[in-house]
Amino acid sequence: METKDVIFELRTKHGLSQETLAEKVFVTRQAVSRWETGETVPNTETLKLLSRLFDVSINTLLGEPRKLICQCCGMPLDDATISREPDGAFNEEYCKWCYADGKFAYTSLTELTDFLVGHMSNENWPPEQARAYFEAQLPKLNHWK
Numbered sequence: 488m489e490t491k492d493v494i495f496e497l498r499t500k501h502g503l504s505q506e507t508l509a510e511k512v513f514v515t516r517q518a519v520s521r522w523e524t525g526e527t528v529p530n531t532e533t534l535k536l537l538s539r540l541f542d543v544s545i546n547t548l549l550g551e552p553r554k555l556i557c558q559c560c561g562m563p564l565d566d567a568t569i570s571r572e573p574d575g576a577f578n579e580e581y582c583k584w585c586y587a588d589g590k591f592a593y594t595s596l597t598e599l600t601d602f603l604v605g606h607m608s609n610e611n612w613p614p615e616q617a618r619a620y621f622e623a624q625l626p627k628l629n630h631w632k
Contacts, residue, residue, distance in 0.1 A: 488550045491525040497541045497548075498523075512536040535576070544569055544577045558629040559585035560599060580629070596631050 488496075498508050498519070505519040512533055521527045529537060534545045543566050546553055555564035558580045562568065570578045570586040578586060585592050585599075593599040600621045608617040625631055 489525060490528050490548060490550050491523050493548055493550055494519075494529075494537070495523045497537075497543065501541065511540055538577060539575070542566075544579055546579055555579055556628075557582035557585055559591065559593065559631070560603065561624060561628060585630075591630075596625055600625065 498505070503511070505523070506516045509516045509519045512529075513536070514529075514533060518527070518529075522529055528549075534548055537548055538545050541548075546555055547566055555569070556562060557564055557568075560582060562582045562584075564579065564582060566577075568582050568584075570581040570583045572578050573589040580586075581591075593602070600618065603621050604614050604617045608614040
C-alpha cells in the first residue's frame with residue numbers, strides 16, 4: 488500500500504475530515520489533499536505527529552517499504568510487536584519483548600540465546616540445532632555488533 492492510501496485509510500477510519508487532520512498536525516487542508524493524491528508525502532516531523540495521532544509506526548505510514556526485524560532477537564516487526572520509548576513513541580529497531588520502557592530485557596547474548604533456545608526448540612528443531620542457529624545469527628544484529 489502506498490503512503491497516500493495509508494493516510495486516506497487512517498483518516499477515514501478515524502472519522503476525520505482533511506481539515507480536521509490538517510489542524511491536528513499543523514498543516515493546511517491542501518497539504519493533506521496532496522498527500523492523499525500522492526503529489527507529496529509528509530515531512531519527517533509531520534510523519535512523527537501522524538504516527539502518534541494514529542498510533543502506527545512511520546514504517547506503516549510509508550506503506551511498509553522496509554521489512555523490519557528486531558535488532559536484538561531477529562523477530563519480524565509490525566505495529567503490534569514494535570517497542571516503544573518511555574514517551575510512547577515507536578522504536579522501530581526492537582521488539583516490545585527485547586526493549587520496553589527504555590530498557591533492554593537481555594544484558595548478554597548468552598542470556599538471550601538461552602531464552603530463545605528454551606522457547607524455540609522442539610522435536611523438529613532440537614536445542615543443539617537451535618543454539619547453533621542463534622549463535623550464528625544474533626551477532627549479526629546491530630544490538631550485538
